[in-house]
Amino acid sequence: MIMPEVDNLAPCGIYCPGCIVYKASDNEKLAEKLAENMGVDSDDVHCDGCRAEEGKIDFLSMESKCETYKCVEEKGLEFCSKCEDFPCSRLYTFRNSPQPHNSKMMNLTLMDKKGLDWLMDNIEELTELYYFGDKPHGGDKLEL
Template sequence: MDIKELTSPCGMGCFACGVYKDNITDEMAQSLAGMLGIEAKDVVPCDGCRSERGSIFLGTTGCPTKTCVESKGLHNCSECSEFPCENQMPVADQANIFPHNTKLYNLSRIKLNGLEAWAAEAGMIQQKYFKGKFAPGKGPYEGEDTIQSE
């Protein structure tokens, strides 16, 4: 697996994505089909954000972040002198479905520890995003609610 090739310009790990061609399950294809309003048999697994087709979620429009990174001759946004920019700004819209709010965290971890070290933790980061609980000031955690009154 080529970690560099399977890390999107915006800091998502294609290798840890449930719709990436090597990871997609029948259950994920069914879920994706329901979201897209198509038959599961018509779901085309993603080849990764850096592939010719790019992310399956962008359709034919292409990715402005990918275009920006490529035009600057960079691998990802963490290498940019303007990082972070508005392209990485978290937003609540569809945050329960897509891990887009992890981009800024992922890019910061890449910048801090390097691509390989981040790749080793990318699956855990995505798991915590979707399965973890949130406590103000604590970040994601696993298990029961640990908010204590003082």
């Protein structure tokens, strides 16, 4: 069973509180801006996170559970990185995403390398670095 403190880490490695849709759930101004940009009603801009929503985010017009979520669920895994097929094409970035999805590969890799406890202890700072870190070049090292 997954530890309660990691409920906001999706099976694919996305840290839900770092996502603009998740943030908009508790931020009316952000919800209105996001709704305007996506052509939906601001009352519909809501997500409690992948695990809480059981892999189906209604706001994103998903007709069924996320294929990645279903895969992990069917295999009885907590995270994609625990799969013998990791990494697979289900983890590719998809178009029109409200966030850069390559954060999931970084999080899954760090979790496997340094441990789940280390990742959760550092996830807020990692998310801040990921979205707002200032690196002069793409290959420059970020220290944590």
